[in-house]
Amino acid sequence: MKLKELGEFGFIDRIKPKQLWKPGHVFRGIGDDCAVVRTEDAGLLLITTDILIEGIHFILDTIGPRCLGRKSLSVNLSDIAAMGGEPYDAYIAIAVPGKLEIEFLDEFYAGLYERAGEFGVNLLGGDTTSSLRDFMIAITLTGAIEESEILCRNTALPGDHIYLTGPVGDSRAGLHILLNGNKSDRESWESLVRTHLDPYPHVNQGRWIAQSGYAHAMIDVSDGISSDLGHICDESAVGCLIDVEAIPLSDELLEYCDAKAVNPADFALAGGEDYVLLCTGEPELKEVADRAGVKLFDIGVIRPSPERFARQKDGSLIPFQSRGWDHFSISH
Ligand code: ADP
């Protein structure tokens, strides 16, 4: 059997350890945005790893080294944000093909340090090796959070409202333009392309949500909300009803979809790499957030039965499937 037949999440389920040899300090193992371990001083340590590969996650011609440096750290920062954590230290391993100039790597690191500076992240180590063809980047990032604040995927409760911290779909539309569009498309819809190439992680929003006391579960939207909300439902053993009309969409996305006759709901639900946060919590959360100047969009509710539904404009309910950006089952 090939990995693509099993899918990314089927594979992760298959290789999950049956047993932990040192379970005492493990708060969350495989199955969340970060691993979470207890530390001596009652706090929790967050650890996350993400890999970016040329040709799969980025194309050198379109992204540029400085932006790639920022994005490499941003995708990890987003996983720390997803638990409500404060980012701490980064470790980076790169595999460098002969075609890359040292000046490219200088710029890449300038982008990495720029984003690290914005969030107070130390770069403490890594590894450098050669690569036969493609540039590869693997970053491990740690973070910290109090046990009373942490927001996991398995703690959503029936009756919770479901909130997003920003619009979704722009990044997938940006990728669509990079893959299918011409130069004029890239210029006309520059903001969509930029959202795809240069996402800004919602670390501050994640910290605020975790500290608000009104939220119960959280995930970052890296694979699309249908998939990522699906993870919260799976892990929390609940279902959901989302209101398609309430999903925040940017004007640029609506204009682009109108011009190209594509359905914006497809990009919004099944897109990927939005790097906004999706959280569940008490109905008061939005009002408290509004007062604090934190933007939240209420898109639905968590329900006790496991079914997932989306309410369409005409009021009809359609079953809501996890159709996200599973790396091994979508051809792209
Ligand atoms: P995210 O999209 O938030 O980075 P993933 O969907 O990549 O999360 O991963 C889900 C869970 O599976 C995480 O706990 C991650 O650490 C774990 N995981 C992913 N790939 C592997 C692997 N090859 N071996 C062990 N654990 C993995």
Ligand code: MG
């Ligand atoms: Mg994540």
